[in-house]
Amino acid sequence: MKYLERVNIALNGFLMVIGGFAVLGIMTVATANVVLRMVHAPYRGAYEVVSFLGAVVIAFALGYTEKKKGNIIVEILTERFPKRLRKTLEGVSCMISGAFFSLVSWQIYEYGMKILESGELSETLKIAFHPFVFAVSSGFAVLALTLFVDLAGLFVNREEG
Amino acid sequence: MEGPIVGVIGIIVMFAVLFLLRIPAAFTMAIVGFAGVVYVTSFKAALGMIGADMWNIFSSYGLTVIPMFILVGEFAHWGGYNNSLYNATYRWFGHYRGGLAITTIMACAIFSAISGSNSATAATMSTVAIPEMKKYNYRPELNAGAVAAGATLGVLIPPSIVLVIYGLYTGQSIGKLFFGNVIPSIILTVLIAATVFYICWRHPDWGPKGPKSTWRERFGALPDLIEISLLFGIIMFALFTGCVTATEAAAASCALGLIMCLMRRKLSWKGFIASVTDTLHISAMVFIIVAGAVIFGRFLAVTRLPFEAASWISTLALPGWALFWIIMLCYIIGGCVMDALAFLLVSLPIFYPIVMEMGYDPIWFGQVITIVTTMGAIMPPVGLCCYVVAGMAKDIPLSTVFKGSLYYIPSYIIAILLLMLFPYGTVMVLSNLVR
Amino acid sequence: GHAASIVLTYANFPPATTFPSIQMERWAKEVEKRTGGRVKVQTFPGGTLLPAKNIFDGVVAGMADIGNFAMSYQPGRFPLSEAIDLPVGFRNARAASMALFDLIEKYQPKEFAKVKLITVFTCPPADIMTRIPVRSLKEIKGMELRTSGTGTDVLRRIGAIPIGMPQSEAPEAIQKGIVKGNVSSMEILKDFNFAAYLPYAAEANLFVVSFAVVMNKDRWDSLPADVKKVIDGLSREQAEWTGAYVDDHVREALEWSKKKYGHQVIRLSDADQSEISRLTRPMIDDYVRKVTAQGLPGREIMKDVYALKQKHEKKYR
Numbered sequence: 001m002k003y004l005e006r007v008n009i010a011l012n013g014f015l016m017v018i019g020g021f022a023v024l025g026i027m028t029v030a031t032a033n034v035v036l037r038m039v040h041a042p043y044r045g046a047y048e049v050v051s052f053l054g055a056v057v058i059a060f061a062l063g064y065t066e067k068k069k070g071n072i073i074v075e076i077l078t079e080r081f082p083k084r085l086r087k088t089l090e091g092v093s094c095m096i097s098g099a100f101f102s103l104v105s106w107q108i109y110e111y112g113m114k115i116l117e118s119g120e121l122s123e124t125l126k127i128a129f130h131p132f133v134f135a136v137s138s139g140f141a142v143l144a145l146t147l148f149v150d151l152a153g154l155f156v157n158r159e160e161g
Numbered sequence: 162m163e164g165p166i167v168g169v170i171g172i173i174v175m176f177a178v179l180f181l182l183r184i185p186a187a188f189t190m191a192i193v194g195f196a197g198v199v200y201v202t203s204f205k206a207a208l209g210m211i212g213a214d215m216w217n218i219f220s221s222y223g224l225t226v227i228p229m230f231i232l233v234g235e236f237a238h239w240g241g242y243n244n245s246l247y248n249a250t251y252r253w254f255g256h257y258r259g260g261l262a263i264t265t266i267m268a269c270a271i272f273s274a275i276s277g278s279n280s281a282t283a284a285t286m287s288t289v290a291i292p293e294m295k296k297y298n299y300r301p302e303l304n305a306g307a308v309a310a311g312a313t314l315g316v317l318i319p320p321s322i323v324l325v326i327y328g329l330y331t332g333q334s335i336g337k338l339f340f341g342n343v344i345p346s347i348i349l350t351v352l353i354a355a356t357v358f359y360i361c362w363r364h365p366d367w368g369p370k371g372p373k374s375t376w377r378e379r380f381g382a383l384p385d386l387i388e389i390s391l392l393f394g395i396i397m398f399a400l401f402t403g404c405v406t407a408t409e410a411a412a413a414s415c416a417l418g419l420i421m422c423l424m425r426r427k428l429s430w431k432g433f434i435a436s437v438t439d440t441l442h443i444s445a446m447v448f449i450i451v452a453g454a455v456i457f458g459r460f461l462a463v464t465r466l467p468f469e470a471a472s473w474i475s476t477l478a479l480p481g482w483a484l485f486w487i488i489m490l491c492y493i494i495g496g497c498v499m500d501a502l503a504f505l506l507v508s509l510p511i512f513y514p515i516v517m518e519m520g521y522d523p524i525w526f527g528q529v530i531t532i533v534t535t536m537g538a539i540m541p542p543v544g545l546c547c548y549v550v551a552g553m554a555k556d557i558p559l560s561t562v563f564k565g566s567l568y569y570i571p572s573y574i575i576a577i578l579l580l581m582l583f584p585y586g587t588v589m590v591l592s593n594l595v596r
Numbered sequence: 597g598h599a600a601s602i603v604l605t606y607a608n609f610p611p612a613t614t615f616p617s618i619q620m621e622r623w624a625k626e627v628e629k630r631t632g633g634r635v636k637v638q639t640f641p642g643g644t645l646l647p648a649k650n651i652f653d654g655v656v657a658g659m660a661d662i663g664n665f666a667m668s669y670q671p672g673r674f675p676l677s678e679a680i681d682l683p684v685g686f687r688n689a690r691a692a693s694m695a696l697f698d699l700i701e702k703y704q705p706k707e708f709a710k711v712k713l714i715t716v717f718t719c720p721p722a723d724i725m726t727r728i729p730v731r732s733l734k735e736i737k738g739m740e741l742r743t744s745g746t747g748t749d750v751l752r753r754i755g756a757i758p759i760g761m762p763q764s765e766a767p768e769a770i771q772k773g774i775v776k777g778n779v780s781s782m783e784i785l786k787d788f789n790f791a792a793y794l795p796y797a798a799e800a801n802l803f804v805v806s807f808a809v810v811m812n813k814d815r816w817d818s819l820p821a822d823v824k825k826v827i828d829g830l831s832r833e834q835a836e837w838t839g840a841y842v843d844d845h846v847r848e849a850l851e852w853s854k855k856k857y858g859h860q861v862i863r864l865s866d867a868d869q870s871e872i873s874r875l876t877r878p879m880i881d882d883y884v885r886k887v888t889a890q891g892l893p894g895r896e897i898m899k900d901v902y903a904l905k906q907k908h909e910k911k912y913r
């Protein structure tokens with residue numbers, strides 16, 4: 001269990017590093033394009049590159065955000081529930097969400113495969129963009145993993161406590 | 162079962178799950194929306210939707226403005242610039258009741274003139290304003306409410322994504338829409354600020370008066386503002402005269418802000434890492450809410466509920482003004498249960514012709530619609546701005562944010578009434594100037 | 597009589613007022629009429645059911661029964677129809693639509709194997725709409741212009757700076773001066789009110805954007821034979837109707853823009869026209885090389901495109 005937890009945290013951390021570079025990449029590309037436009041030589045692919053990097057930024061932060069419990073829960077009613085019930089609900093929540101995001105990850109992967117196989121290229125730069133799609137897919141996979149590890153954590157704590 | 166009924170049941174199920182299951186709101190919308198699409202079409206169809214929709218949202222250029230404007234806010238925050246900004250405003254306005262909340266509203270209005278979306282404004286202003294107001298013992302209801310309501314100015318004040326979409330949809334000039342928006346924006350900003358005064362008059366302890374600073378202290382605080390004003394001035398100048406998109410303006414301000422922080426040795430390595438990390442996870446939180454809203458909206462579209470509801474209303478034999486207010490009500494409810502933009506896209510083709518037939522001015526109607534959908538962003542239970550603020554301010558629960566925001570609802574209604582009573586004086590006087 | 601026993605959903609991406617959505621409504625009405633009300637078509641304009649780039653896959657998966665999408669916005673995926681998008685100088689949408697229809701009919705490309713093809717059509721040829729008048733090819737050197745599809749490559753080769761962005765972001769970009777004009781078919785002058793900020797247009801017939809309407813195969817197979825017959829019977833007619841409709845609509849939009857905003861159309865000289873052909877010629881060679889490598893008869897396809905263009909343009913001026 002501890003080992004799984006550590007792997008999960010390391011994975012989230014690794015993705016956050018790449019995401020960090022991507023967000024600085026957006027900053028650099030978009031700023032450079034402003035400067036280039038002033039000298040009448042804008043980079044025609046700036047829109048696309050920024051969009052693709054944006055996808056990486058968000059996808060790679062999903063697992064970390066969940067680990068930090070950064071997603072908002074409506075607690076108006078459940079904060080009055082008994083502690084035991086609340087913990088069970090948390091487990092149910094992790095399970096449903098984990099299953100759902102596994103599906104999402106798988107489907108984004110399928111979508112990427114479709115683009116790869118059909119040879120579809122990006123609109124402006126005419127480059128193969130499936131690696132970015134796969135990146136988003138792996139971001140969701142790590143989110144699902146994080147949810148499952150949290151679920152397992154709930155069980156372990158229950159046995160110990 | 163009939164499609165629209167499935168839609169209604171879907172909305173009920175969504176709320177039940179939201180309130181009872183402790184699943185994050187964004188996940189709830191996505192999961193219930195997905196399950197609904199499975200029910201109405203097929204599992205295979207829903208699977209195909211989910212993959213492509215997620216990719217489309219994640220790779221949308223318009224949304225990249227969110228991480229950029231959060232990042233500039235983070236640099237300013239970790240570099241200590243917000244401190245100086247708030248310290249200076251406190252010296253000048255702190256001895257008035259709620260002075261910092263008023264400053265926050267004004268800062269939101271300024272940010273809104275750069276950002277087209279209210280979630281970006283909400284996220285940025287939460288980092289900038291809430292910690293400062295907390296420091297001066299402002300009550301969370303006032304802090305969070307002021308930021309949430311102020312952030313709705315993000316989609317109202319141009320550049321506004323809602324107005325651009327409205328313009329494209331109806332073929333109206335974007336220039337006219339933006340110009341027609343100037344007075345309504347001022348009206349609403351003033352009304353929201355007036356609400357702060359009202360709150361502080363009713364609850365004197367919510368935004369306590371500070372000690373009066375000496376003139377020496379007041380002017381002594383000003384040099385701290387030079388750098389941040391310079392940065393701001395450059396962005397504003399670029400946006401209004403120059404040639405940049407909102408994302409580019411945000412990115413350039415990030416770069417400038419970073420350079421400034423480094424030159425003045427204000428940003429430590431730790432602060433830099435924290436800025437980037439915070440930006441990533443806040444952006445992820447905002448994006449996943451948008452994605453949930455889009456998927457839930459997709460489900461409602463498949464059930465045809467929005468289409469059927471709208472066309473049913475249009476067949477009612479009612480006088481024009483009653484019909485108009487029913488349409489307004491639909492937008493308010495729509496704004497409560499789904500993303501305002503998604504609802505706008507679904508409903509405009511049906512409502513727009515009805516409203517035009519009733520003889521209303523299209524530019525004017527665009528302003529009214531924008532204010533109404535904007536109000537949806539702070540209405541419980543799905544108000545996007547409140548979720549963002551609650552997510553940002555870890556120690557303020559969502560219910561407090563909603564409670565604080567409800568004070569501002571009358572502002573929007575008064576603004577709409579003013580627009581209805583004086584359509585020429587509020588909207589057309591400026592929009593008619595545009596060719 | 598029969599109540600509507602068959603309900604078909606039809607997904608479309610542009611707003612309800614644009615020509616791809618208007619052809620959708622026309623098709624829906626015709627199908628309902630010709631089947632005696634047995635088939636009802638529920639239309640979803642504005643990307644409410646499926647977003648633009650997911651319409652083809654969404655129809656294959658069954659999210660919608662029918663969908664209309666722009667093949668040109670997914671380069672590489674529909675190699676045959678890319679031949680029609682090349683800068684061969686189509687003069688109107690009617691001829692281009694019919695040429696696209698005949699080309700696909702002849703080659704039966706494998707990219708449509710998973711769906712039932714309902715109809716195809718193109719937008720009118722793209723021209724250069726600008727803030728300041730462009731009177732010769734020289735004047736667009738280094739000018740930033742918004743475009744999409746094949747447009748990026750065409751503009752680059754004739755010396756302009758193409759900026760690929762969605763139509764919806766163009767008005768803001770134009771007003772801020774990020775781009776100095778929009779390269780697209782000219783019905784948008786009225787439909788999206790571009791005439792208000794782009795008072796000039798240089799007629800250049802640069803390229804067209806091709807659209808396809810497809811239906812889910814299982815759904816198609818489930819339809820009764822007489823309904824299938826109605827839909828098949830409408831296929832070619834719909835392509836021609838759409839081309840004719842949008843050509844008329846461009847004329848109407850130009851008159852409207854001239855009356856309302858004093859919009860002015862400039863005709864480029866013959867020398868400039870042939871210079872455009874010369875500069876963009878390598879795109880056609882590239883295309884032939886590319887599709888030949890994929891196992892398609894590139895040279896023959898291009899020969900057919902030119903022949904079909906000539907044939908249909910003789911008929912529709």
Ligand code: NA
Binds near residue numbers: 273274314315316320
């Ligand atoms: Na704004």
Ligand code: NA
Binds near residue numbers: 550553557
């Ligand atoms: Na909170």
